[in-house]
Amino acid sequence: MPQASISAMRALIQRFTRFGVVGASGSGLNLSCFWLLTSSLHAPPLLTATLSFEVAMCSNYLLNHCWTFADRHVAQSTAVAAFGRYQIVSLGGLVLNLLVLHALADGSGVMPMLANGTGIAVAMFWNFALSVLWAWRPQPALPSIARRSDSVAFSS
16 A cells, blocks of 8 residues: 555544544533533423534534644634534534434334434544535645746846
8 A cells, every 4th residue: 555545544544533532522512511401401402402412513613623624724714614514514414313313213123322323423424524525625725826937137
């Protein structure tokens, strides 16, 4: 295997590992927010789940932007665009998770916890792939202005 391919694979594995660590922290934040809002404030579970998802998604975005994909941005406008794309990717992952959960738990009789875990795993790969390819897509290099090697002589 060529050295460039090995380096690219290592970089992808490192990025995926960081993405997983960020996702795990987001899951902890989501569950903590959900618990706090439902147990202390007695907020409705569906509203609480939605708010907890959004808080975790924002945290995941910041961590991924500053750590996982730190090499993929150069300007403030890129951060705003990446946030919008990441929001869409995350919502797609949530829908995919719920579809897998429903299909396995309700359609196939799989235990709900196992079905949800499978949905989370499927959504994680979805989120990672679209984050790499779209949310934090590599920015094209700006064309460099070539230096002119020929000089123009002016006579007086």
